[in-house]
Amino acid sequence: MPAPAARRSPTEQQRLEKALIEIFEHRIRFNETLGLKVISPDPAAPTLRFEMRESLVGHYASGRLHGGVISATLDAMGGFAIMVALAEKHADETLEQVGHRFGRVGTIDLRVDYLRQGLGKHFVASAEVMRLGGRVAATQMRLANDEGTLIATAAAAYMIS
Amino acid sequence: MPAPAARRSPTEQQRLEKALIEIFEHRIRFNETLGLKVISPDPAAPTLRFEMRESLVGHYASGRLHGGVISATLDAMGGFAIMVALAEKHADETLEQVGHRFGRVGTIDLRVDYLRQGLGKHFVASAEVMRLGGRVAATQMRLANDEGTLIATAAAAYMIS
Amino acid sequence: MPAPAARRSPTEQQRLEKALIEIFEHRIRFNETLGLKVISPDPAAPTLRFEMRESLVGHYASGRLHGGVISATLDAMGGFAIMVALAEKHADETLEQVGHRFGRVGTIDLRVDYLRQGLGKHFVASAEVMRLGGRVAATQMRLANDEGTLIATAAAAYMIS
Amino acid sequence: MPAPAARRSPTEQQRLEKALIEIFEHRIRFNETLGLKVISPDPAAPTLRFEMRESLVGHYASGRLHGGVISATLDAMGGFAIMVALAEKHADETLEQVGHRFGRVGTIDLRVDYLRQGLGKHFVASAEVMRLGGRVAATQMRLANDEGTLIATAAAAYMIS
Numbered sequence: 001m002p003a004p005a006a007r008r009s010p011t012e013q014q015r016l017e018k019a020l021i022e023i024f025e026h027r028i029r030f031n032e033t034l035g036l037k038v039i040s041p042d043p044a045a046p047t048l049r050f051e052m053r054e055s056l057v058g059h060y061a062s063g064r065l066h067g068g069v070i071s072a073t074l075d076a077m078g079g080f081a082i083m084v085a086l087a088e089k090h091a092d093e094t095l096e097q098v099g100h101r102f103g104r105v106g107t108i109d110l111r112v113d114y115l116r117q118g119l120g121k122h123f124v125a126s127a128e129v130m131r132l133g134g135r136v137a138a139t140q141m142r143l144a145n146d147e148g149t150l151i152a153t154a155a156a157a158y159m160i161s
Numbered sequence: 162m163p164a165p166a167a168r169r170s171p172t173e174q175q176r177l178e179k180a181l182i183e184i185f186e187h188r189i190r191f192n193e194t195l196g197l198k199v200i201s202p203d204p205a206a207p208t209l210r211f212e213m214r215e216s217l218v219g220h221y222a223s224g225r226l227h228g229g230v231i232s233a234t235l236d237a238m239g240g241f242a243i244m245v246a247l248a249e250k251h252a253d254e255t256l257e258q259v260g261h262r263f264g265r266v267g268t269i270d271l272r273v274d275y276l277r278q279g280l281g282k283h284f285v286a287s288a289e290v291m292r293l294g295g296r297v298a299a300t301q302m303r304l305a306n307d308e309g310t311l312i313a314t315a316a317a318a319y320m321i322s
Numbered sequence: 323m324p325a326p327a328a329r330r331s332p333t334e335q336q337r338l339e340k341a342l343i344e345i346f347e348h349r350i351r352f353n354e355t356l357g358l359k360v361i362s363p364d365p366a367a368p369t370l371r372f373e374m375r376e377s378l379v380g381h382y383a384s385g386r387l388h389g390g391v392i393s394a395t396l397d398a399m400g401g402f403a404i405m406v407a408l409a410e411k412h413a414d415e416t417l418e419q420v421g422h423r424f425g426r427v428g429t430i431d432l433r434v435d436y437l438r439q440g441l442g443k444h445f446v447a448s449a450e451v452m453r454l455g456g457r458v459a460a461t462q463m464r465l466a467n468d469e470g471t472l473i474a475t476a477a478a479a480y481m482i483s
Numbered sequence: 484m485p486a487p488a489a490r491r492s493p494t495e496q497q498r499l500e501k502a503l504i505e506i507f508e509h510r511i512r513f514n515e516t517l518g519l520k521v522i523s524p525d526p527a528a529p530t531l532r533f534e535m536r537e538s539l540v541g542h543y544a545s546g547r548l549h550g551g552v553i554s555a556t557l558d559a560m561g562g563f564a565i566m567v568a569l570a571e572k573h574a575d576e577t578l579e580q581v582g583h584r585f586g587r588v589g590t591i592d593l594r595v596d597y598l599r600q601g602l603g604k605h606f607v608a609s610a611e612v613m614r615l616g617g618r619v620a621a622t623q624m625r626l627a628n629d630e631g632t633l634i635a636t637a638a639a640a641y642m643i644s
Contacts, residue, residue: 068233394551
């Protein structure tokens with residue numbers, strides 16, 4: 001039996017979270033286009049947020065979020081949940097090793113249920129990892145507005161390694 | 162039995178298509194953020210196109226489309242297919258009457274299957290209306306790159322009136 | 323302003339639940355083929371149950387539920403959740419009026435996520451109504467085995483009236 | 484470069500198809516419950532068929548197929564399409580080796596779009612494999628009645644090896 005692998009030190013974990021947020025908010029360019037910000041990288045309850053802006057609107061007269069903003073945000077939310085779950089599962093790995101895993105995550109499919117109109121000043125996305133297998137993972141996601149009204153739910157499957 | 166309603170004249174139809182393209186490409190703000198352009202408003206084979214741009218990329222090092230761009234484009238594609246199908250079905254209605262119908266279309270849900278990496282210089286989306294009922298409609302969508310490689314497929318359901 | 327409608331009496335409500343269970347378990351023939359039994363018709367937490375049987379197995383050597391049993395059960399579960407939600411929403415209506423609504427419920431679409439192998443002695447399905455609009459409703463469903471292990475989740479959309 | 488592997492002889496291919504049909508129609512018990520019969524095991528256009536029977540009906544008064552029969556059949560159809568596609572892709576493998584691959588196929592998720600009422604004397608399911616990767620596969624499925632009316636479409640993702 002191998003000796004249990006050493007978990008990351010608090011300093012290393014902090015460095016990893018900082019790097020992960022930098023990647024997610026800026027290097028993933030379209031997330032920047034959407035204005036996504038990480039509220040919490042906690043694997044138990046990862047959350048994102050973005051502000052309503054004119055460039056995200058469906059028909060200009062309605063002032064509602066474009067459905068595509070909702071699906072894109074929930075897609076990104078699921079991916080972020082997978083990233084933090086992988087970082088926790090492989091807590092004995094270095095930032096570089098975990099980064100390598102991130103690069104190999106692939107979305108298999110996504111389903112979005114649009115429940116209510118996308119009206120609000122800002123929006124909060126959250127996710128739950130339903131299964132984290134060796135090859136495939138599944139997540140469920142939610143989008144609510146600034147008043148806590150549920151706007152949409154989603155589910156996605158991912159290839160992981 | 163009422164007299165059969167007069168169909169739009171060629172001039173009216175042209176005016177309607179022009180208005181529809183103006184709404185779709187510009188007034189639906191997020192479509193402009195994505196850079197979506199109407200290639201064909203033909204109800205039998207509606208198609209859209211957009212150019213690869215850095216703001217649409219997933220991880221900056223990969224150069225691949227963000228999954229959210231794919232889902233957002235296919236969401237918009239399905240909506241556009243519904244719009245042109247409604248305009249054809251209600252060919253006896255004025256631009257204003259049809260426009261009123263557009264405002265009442267609501268996406269119920271969307272599923273996207275990501276088949277291959279989003280690599281290419283530009284991308285072409287197409288759609289087929291599978292059912293156009295009195296209250297609910299269903300579409301299937303496809304996204305291919307500039308070499309014709311199928312990147313993703315999708316299906317969506319809509320409330321219509 | 324009309325006077326508030328009278329809610330069903332406890333006796334009428336009991337009669338309605340009994341009729342609803344009779345319809346669900348027996349008159350909906352394929353539910354009988356699956357062996358579905360109503361555990362609770364409570365709109366807040368409707369639940370079903372069925373026993374493992376050889377006729378429900380995928381490959382005979384595996385002893386696991388066929389994926390189609392899982393999707394069929396979750397489809398039936400979502401429909402049952404809509405039925406009890408409609409009966410509660412229209413608590414001023416007679417059994418006949420509510421029965422008429424049941425006959426007009428139509429599933430628009432269904433997505434099932436298969437999380438773990440369908441192994442167990444019996445299985446319990448549950449559902450939550452995410453939205454009950456005037457024309458469209460949405461549900462989320464779960465299937466667990468006799469040990470409480472989550473086997474599958476699902477989401478569906480329905481036309482209602 | 485290795486020598487190209489020998490493909491199965493016509494006799495071996497026939498034996499494989501016969502075994503595959505035996506497994507699909509009988510050893511997969513719930514397929515027998517549904518009454519599914521293989522019409523064609525051709526990987527280019529695999530098709531199934533089943534007869535309307537009272538045990539497959541939704542509400543007894545309607546005479547329509549239960550939604551769960553539709554989802555279960557399309558689930559089985561997608562799995563069958565994967566089986567014949569794997570048998571063709573690995574045409575250099577023995578029946579035993581291919582059989583081992585079948586046992587490891589797992590459905591990740593399924594989406595069904597219900598387009599029209601399930602009315603008919605018999606029903607025909609067909610499928611197309613959209614992608615057959617090394618680890619994940621995707622299919623699209625259709626169900627039509629004896630008059631060729633499209634009843635439902637579906638899409639599914641599978642883990643393969």
